[in-house]
Amino acid sequence: MxxxxxxxxxxxxxxxxxxxxxxxxxxxxxxxxxxxxxGPGPFSQTTATSDSGYVAVEFQRIGHNNADDNLTLDLSNETVTDGKVTVHLTGTWPESVDITGVSPQPSAEYAVPGGTAYEFEVLDGADVSASFAFRATGYGPLDATASVDGDSVDFTQFVLP
Amino acid sequence: MDAVLRALAIYLILLLLFRLMGKRTMSQVTTFDFVLLLIVGEATQQALLGEDFSIVQAALVVATLIALSRFSDFLGWKFPTFGRVTESVPLVLVQDGKVLDDVLTKEHLTADEIMDAARETQGLERMDQIKWAVLEQSGTISVVPRENAAPKS
CATH class of the missing domain: 1.20.5 (Single alpha-helices involved in coiled-coils or other helix-helix interfaces)
Known part of the structure; x- marks a missing residue:
């Protein structure tokens, strides 16, 4: 059987x-x-620099939705005029992230077409390193442009669910 | 909508991972396995609920998981192939006292584990007393003794 x-x-x-x-x-x-x-790791961490080298963005290529992340804008002192520098962050990235904090605190922050402008006060001769804490609320590739007086750098962050 | 989709995604991921872990995984839950299961629950909790800790969100997630489980059972009943994919099939390990070594190798099982089940469930002493040993879908090993292999009293 x-x-x-x-x-x-x-x-x-x-x-x-x-x-x-x-x-x-x-x-x-x-x-x-x-x-x-x-997600964050050796491949993900990268820096995008403008042609002139005056504007650089340190960011993670791969981010996670609804997770704390950080982006650093490095601006050469060449971009500073009269003790101030204004950065325009535009594209789908600013629309799809909640910026939870900026350090140092910008002296002014206002809307511009397609994004937000941040104005920082700078001591003479100093470079600026501004850190943006944020949480992505969207998915997929998020494009951004950081520009200072026509000098700009494009970057793309891919946000995973 | 978000809660249902999150629960669906986590359900499918867990189903895939636990299927890949093999039949035996859940049949022998050690203390450490139990702790690991708690950590798995903790790790998936945030992805399931997101930022919304409301009762409605929790109810939606729990209802989705239960509905998926029931729906999976239904599909397994209706379509045997689906049932095989989600819950695997039973597998003969021993036939007339002969251990099927190739099957044991594929399932990463040892003859000791079969004898363990034979002793516990049938009080058998030797492999040749086993007529059939089957690795069931649940991961347990069931043993059918030979007719003349009654356990010694």
């Missing part, structure tokens, strides 16, 4: 194969996470 059992050897063989492939995919997923392809 045979055992009455819903054994299915063909399916089982496929399951073993699928499981092995799944383990490899999980290993690749973890590796991608470690290297920064899925």
């Amino acid at each position: 045979d055992l009455e059992i819903g054994q299915h050897r063909e399916f089982q063989k496929k399951e073993w194969l699928a499981t092995r492939i799944g383990w490899v995919l999980i290993a690749l997923f973890l590796l991608a996470g470690l290297l920064g392809f899925l």
Whole structure:
């Protein structure tokens, strides 16, 4: 008498194969996470610089939705006029993130077409390094342009769910 | 809408991961496994609820998870192939006292684990007393003894 059992050897063989492939995919997923392809990490951290080199943005290429993130704007003292520098942040990025804090605090902040302008007061000869804390509220590629007096740098952050 | 989609995504991710872990994973939950399960729950909680900790959000998430589980059971009943994909199939490990080594290798099982189940459930002493040993869908090993292999009193 045979055992009455819903054994299915063909399916089982496929399951073993699928499981092995799944383990490899999980290993690749973890590796991608470690290297920064899925969020903050060595690959993700990058700096975009304008042609003149006066405006630079340090940011994560890959961000997470609804997670705290940080972006740093480095402005050369060449961009400072009369002790002030004004940065325009425009594009889909400013529309799709909640900026929760800017350090140092801007002396003025106002809306401009397609984004927001931040004005910083600067001591003579000093470079500016402004840190923006934010939370992404959108998904997908978010494009931005940081411009100071026509000198601009474009960058794209990809936000994962 | 967000809560339902979040619950659906987490359900599918957990289903995939637990299926990849194999049949035996949940049948033997050690203290450490239990702690890991708690951490898994903690890690998924935020993704399930997002920033919304309201009762409605929690109710939506729980209802979605239960509905998905029930729907999955229904589809498994209606379409056997779907059931095999989500819950796997039983697998013979021992046939007439003969251990199927290739199956044990694929499932990362040892003969000791089969004898463990044979002792616990049937009071058997040797492999040749086993007629059938089956790795069930639930991950447990069920043992059918030979007719003349009654346990010693």
